Amino acid sequence: MKKTEDTRANRLVARILNSDYLLTLVFLASLLESLVVPIPLELILIPIMLSQRHRLWAISSMALAGCLVGAMIGYGIGFLFFDDLGQMLLSWLGYDNGFAEFNRQFEEHGFATVLFIGISAVPFQIAMLAAGSTGYPLYLFLIAAAIARGVRYYGLALLVHWFGDYALQWYERYDRRVAWLILVIAAMLYGVYLWL
Template sequence: MKLFTRLYDMTLGWSRHPRAPQYLGALSFAESSFFPVPPDVMLMPMTLAKPQRAMYYAALTTLMSVIGGMAGYAIGHFALEWVQPLIGEGGRYAHAYEKASGWFNDWGFWAVLIAGFSPIPYKVFTISAGALSMSFFPFVLASAVGRGGRFFLVAGLLAWGGEAMEGRIRRYVEWIGWSLVVLAVVAWWMIRKQ
């Protein structure tokens, strides 16, 4: 069964939709404050579908991600009790929240910058920054640099690879997809063991 190939083709189809940029912007905003799906799942196929628009897509993703990060900061600063069931003991993001809080205590600005590239969900960092009352301007600056670095790198590499990159991804998408599933299961198992 070619599950990931079908998903890849479906996502490429969505990326060519006339409203795809609005969807990308909304996803980028939501992922930084409350939604679990990273914007890369739309940024990548949109860049492959229209490589000449790669930098526009990266800029849009960065801008909306930073604005969404500000919303996450506000949630952490003003409404932490709303997300307490998710980040409190036994919550879905409890371990990630503890790790993010530790990073803030140790590195502050640099924790947010590095979080832009981290596999830990970015919303955990934005909410943690607000909850720990990190200075707002350095938070926004670190978010812009970290997230921008990630999204411009992804879009730039895919645009540079062009149609050949799309062909390579299509050829290996099943292997990549199932490898990521295995890695996610192993990571989940290791976290649960601790």
Template sequence: MLRPLYNWILRRSARPDAVWWMAGVSFAESSFFPLPPDIMLIPMCLAEPKKLWRYTNICALASLFGGILGYAIGFFLFDSVGRLLFDLYGLWDAYYGFQHSFNTVGPWLLVLKGVTPIPYKLLAITAGIAKMDIVIFLLCSVVARFSRYYIIAVLLHFYGPQVQRIIEKRLMLVTTLLVVVVVGGLLSFKLV
């Protein structure tokens, strides 16, 4: 089941309009959508290594702008849209655990958790709810989102062909590891 999807994404990643799809997914993931942009960014960078840094910058910028929308949802629309998103994704337990820590060490938590593949929308919306200073939010988001995607870019830059071979050979293992990392990131909210 995963092989056809992987091949489909890899074929689409070489298309001229793929960058717009990736940017849209990255924007949406930072504010309301559950699908991370990595599933497009990595195959696109592997298919066209010369565009790795361009794709990475576009993905990070789109994520940053999506985070601003997430912040606005928390700041202005939490009672309507924010609550709906938290209900839809079952984020209430994570939110309550995160809110306490966020009030104490918000900027540091935003940077540290923003680098991980946990749902960034939770961080952005919570920053808006907490009425975090927008300049501090933007600075922390720039550090977090660019760091997150640049880590991927550096790995792909130095180990691109090996990464592609590993993904193609052990697609199920790679997918399982990504799920474990995402679930681990979500569970870390309960521990903080």
């Protein structure tokens, strides 16, 4: 029975990877990841990029586009409905405790904060809701989000382009360490920014 299930799963994955709708699915996955799914998109992007190396940059672009559309929706929720939906989303994700202090920091250093969150392992929903709830300018928020997430998605494509299958092995082996390293580096850069 297990072998039959594995075969079906493999056929489904192959159909998705060879589908005309692959880029649309990447867009939707990125949109959902930016809004409600607290699982790194990289977990699915690396295998997709490895199997579709000729479409690396298109996959990265669709991931970025989906994230930015999700970011605009999250910003809108923060701007229009923070007291109702935004608080509920923060509670559901378990991030409501430290949001007041974060909000104060965000009002002072919004652009750098969005960059920090967008590059690091901190859930991006926090930046979206904070930007919207504080009325931070949407265009600045989107520029910072595009830079931060562009670094992640196009950087990932570059790693897959350069290292191929080794990129997936490396990610699986060191993903937590790399996430912590990126978080520490981003925090240090953010600290330097605040200090200057």
